[in-house]
Amino acid sequence: MTGVDVVFGETSATDRTVEIPLSHLSVELGHLYMEELVDGSVDLAAYFGRIASWTGPDQLADLARVPRSRLRASTCVLVDDYAAAPIGPDVVVPRLIAAARSAGLTIDYIARESGCAAPLGGVGALAGLQPAESLADLVESLIVADPAAGFNGSRPPPHENGWLCNGVRSPADGARQAMRAAVAWQPPVENRAHRHSIFLDVEIWREQASGRLWSCPFLATVWQLLRLGQLRVLGQPAVTPVDIDPDDLPTTWTQFPTIARLPGRGAPFAAYRTLSVLDGRFLPVEHAVRMTLGQVAVDPTVAEQTLRRAGREKVPLPAELPDRVGHVFLGG
Amino acid sequence: MGAEGGGCAEAGDATSAGGRSDVLVGEVRTGLLANSRALTEPEATAVVALRPGSQVRVSVRPVPHAVSPGLTLGVHCPVPSASGTRCDGLGTVLSRASLTSGRLVQASTHARIVLGGRGPAVEGHRPWAHHLVHPGAIEVVGRLPADDLADGFLLTATGDGPGAVLDLGAVCGRLLDQVQESPILDQKPPFRARRTRFRFVLLPCRHTAAGESFRDSGSEDSGTTFGPSPAPGHVCRVDFVVADETLRTLRIHGSGLGLVSVVGLCEDLALHDWLLTTVQHVVAGSRVRAGGGGRLSSQLKPVIDHLLHVWMPAARVGEELLPVWAGLEQRAGFSRQWESLVGWIRDQLALSLLAGLGDGAR
Numbered sequence: 139m140t141g142v143d144v145v146f147g148e149t150s151a152t153d154r155t156v157e158i159p160l161s162h163l164s165v166e167l168g169h170l171y172m173e174e175l176v177d178g179s180v181d182l183a184a185y186f187g188r189i190a191s192w193t194g195p196d197q198l199a200d201l202a203r204v205p206r207s208r209l210r211a212s213t214c215v216l217v218d219d220y221a222a223a224p225i226g227p228d229v230v231v232p233r234l235i236a237a238a239r240s241a242g243l244t245i246d247y248i249a250r251e252s253g254c255a256a257p258l259g260g261v262g263a264l265a266g267l268q269p270a271e272s273l274a275d276l277v278e279s280l281i282v283a284d285p286a287a288g289f290n291g292s293r294p295p296p297h298e299n300g301w302l303c304n305g306v307r308s309p310a311d312g313a314r315q316a317m318r319a320a321v322a323w324q325p326p327v328e329n330r331a332h333r334h335s336i337f338l339d340v341e342i343w344r345e346q347a348s349g350r351l352w353s354c355p356f357l358a359t360v361w362q363l364l365r366l367g368q369l370r371v372l373g374q375p376a377v378t379p380v381d382i383d384p385d386d387l388p389t390t391w392t393q394f395p396t397i398a399r400l401p402g403r404g405a406p407f408a409a410y411r412t413l414s415v416l417d418g419r420f421l422p423v424e425h426a427v428r429m430t431l432g433q434v435a436v437d438p439t440v441a442e443q444t445l446r447r448a449g450r451e452k453v454p455l456p457a458e459l460p461d462r463v464g465h466v467f468l469g470g
Numbered sequence: 471m472g473a474e475g476g477g478c479a480e481a482g483d484a485t486s487a488g489g490r491s492d493v494l495v496g497e498v499r500t501g502l503l504a505n506s507r508a509l510t511e512p513e514a515t516a517v518v519a520l521r522p523g524s525q526v527r528v529s530v531r532p533v534p535h536a537v538s539p540g541l542t543l544g545v546h547c548p549v550p551s552a553s554g555t556r557c558d559g560l561g562t563v564l565s566r567a568s569l570t571s572g573r574l575v576q577a578s579t580h581a582r583i584v585l586g587g588r589g590p591a592v593e594g595h596r597p598w599a600h601h602l603v604h605p606g607a608i609e610v611v612g613r614l615p616a617d618d619l620a621d622g623f624l625l626t627a628t629g630d631g632p633g634a635v636l637d638l639g640a641v642c643g644r645l646l647d648q649v650q651e652s653p654i655l656d657q658k659p660p661f662r663a664r665r666t667r668f669r670f671v672l673l674p675c676r677h678t679a680a681g682e683s684f685r686d687s688g689s690e691d692s693g694t695t696f697g698p699s700p701a702p703g704h705v706c707r708v709d710f711v712v713a714d715e716t717l718r719t720l721r722i723h724g725s726g727l728g729l730v731s732v733v734g735l736c737e738d739l740a741l742h743d744w745l746l747t748t749v750q751h752v753v754a755g756s757r758v759r760a761g762g763g764g765r766l767s768s769q770l771k772p773v774i775d776h777l778l779h780v781w782m783p784a785a786r787v788g789e790e791l792l793p794v795w796a797g798l799e800q801r802a803g804f805s806r807q808w809e810s811l812v813g814w815i816r817d818q819l820a821l822s823l824l825a826g827l828g829d830g831a832r
Binding site: 276285291295371431434435441457459 | 522560602
């Protein structure tokens with residue numbers, strides 16, 4: 139009798155994880171608070187003009203580490219509509235497009251921040267599994283906190299009630315008062331600090347009567363992960379850009395897609411790397427974003443797919459997510 | 471290695487040059503699902519859907535099997551050592567929960583401990599994001615012999631408190647509790663059965679050169695290797711010990727083995743060991759109570775209903791690891807013992823039927 143190689147497989151037993159199109163670089167053309175768009179205190183044309191001087195094709199090709207002739211870069215703007223949105227897409231979007239155009243910039247995608255916290259519809263319903271409630275919930279479930287020295291798994295990981303930090307907090311006042319002897323103040327400590335600690339403690343969410351309120355830095359982290367193409371819900375892309383007609387825009391943001399694609403020849407929304415050109419006042423937010431990104435463990439299949447594709451395309455790509463995120467902070 | 475009770479020698483001395491080895495350590499806990507009947511496939515899937523948005527792996531042959539997504543936990547603590555050498559490790563452990571036949575629940579936790587490495591990674595200056603790129607790996611600062619680590623892990627009780635070593639059992643136990651506390655379950659198991667603990671280590675073959683290593687657990691299909699590319703995987707030696715009523719230990723020496731396959735093998739062995747242990751316990755109890763008259767002990771019924779059909783040794787075990795099962799069958803006689811137990815139960819069943827017929831004829 140001759141031996142026969144038998145391979146048995148069941149398709150449902152293996153993960154199916156969909157790949158999504160990727161540009162080399164996702165360029166965020168500034169960020170403005172909703173109040174600034176409402177009161178018109180910002181000269182938008184001048185604002186985009188300053189951003190344009192940092193986003194020339196040579197600069198972008200350099201940052202993406204590809205020759206200019208091969209560069210696929212898409213541009214995007216995130217509208218800050220989560221806390222309050224007194225004016226709708228029909229007012230904001232044409233204004234942004236026109237101001238950017240006057241500075242020689244093209245906006246390929248416009249996203250709304252509230253989309254990162256909104257219920258996820260559709261995806262996964264067929265699979266009979268409960269999908270994540272929102273993109274923010276999805277990303278929170280991916281956090282693997284940087285452990286403090288001594289954490290050996292014998293207790294559950296400390297639950298910080300909506301806070302995430304990069305080290306060990308200073309002991310709380312209550313703990314000191316509980317002990318009779320006065321205990322000297324102890325500083326917080328950054329994990330693996332370079333000589334001195336730069337301790338950072340970031341609010342991820344806050345419970346309110348109306349439900350959970352996600353923090354701006356955390357939604358900005360979700361935004362970076364979307365731009366890096368790393369989020370999936372049950373193996374499907376968490377969000378897919380939706381085409382919009384700039385001449386037929388809704389009046390409220392809830393009617394606007396989470397990520398809208400404007401007409402044109404824009405490269406894919408998600409990219410191997412991101413660049414955000416922002417006012418310097420956003421530095422603390424982006425510091426929090428980098429710290430949080432460094433504690434997010436995305437689906438290993440997605441991580442591996444991305445690295446493999448970059449390798450095939452001969453695009454140098456760091457494995458660590460925070461290293462894929464670039465910033466330019468503009469002075470006043 | 472370091473002086474007795476002292477710390478680790480600094481990495482980078484002459485003996486450690488280039489010498490890097492990985493040791494896979496893990497624990498599987500197995501128990502009876504806290505539910506009165508076997509779960510359907512959708513129910514089983516929902517119970518192990520432990521992370522929103524992540525997929526559950528489901529297979530139906532040869533027995534229904536649902537596996538949770540991998541769960542990652544960061545740890546920063548000394549790794550076990552039989553000699554008491556203290557070497558700090560930093561990285562993550564991976565856990566998953568699974569249901570078999572809608573009846574049996576398992577939690578398993580493992581980590582690949584990277585010993586004797588050099589450079590910034592193990593010196594502790596790499597950012598945390600680096601450790602998340604290789605989930606399930608713990609990088610150890612300093613030198614610790616692989617056997618010292620393995621003995622420490624398999625034999626030492628772990629605990630809490632300052633300076634306590636890595637406690638995979640606690641991570642595993644919490645995960646099993648989490649599954650058992652699922653609101654889908656009615657908390658009424660058909661009979662009482664003890665949980666078993668199955669600890670395992672995978673060490674390099676004794677004769678292989680330093681530097682040889684295993685395949686990365688995170689890339690089952692990509693063939694990523696650490697160190698020189700190993701020959702097709704093989705197993706050199708296996709030690710299986712029934713340490714006490716609920717603890718079993720398995721030590722495998724092998725090379726070129728996929729870590730995911732080894733974890734799968736250990737889950738399969740733990741499952742069958744639990745079946746054997748549990749049925750043996752029930753049969754022993756029934757034998758004592760068997761008061762003649764040919765009546766079937768009430769304890770045997772749930773075993774027949776819920777467990778006998780689950781015995782499917784090596785169903786999900788990769789080819790390179792089949793010799794481990796074969797060897798254990800030969801020495802420990804898993805299947806021989808199982809068949810003997812099943813035979814006894816069937817005899818009791820036949821006797822009770824005959825007795826029932828006799829009663830009817832009277």
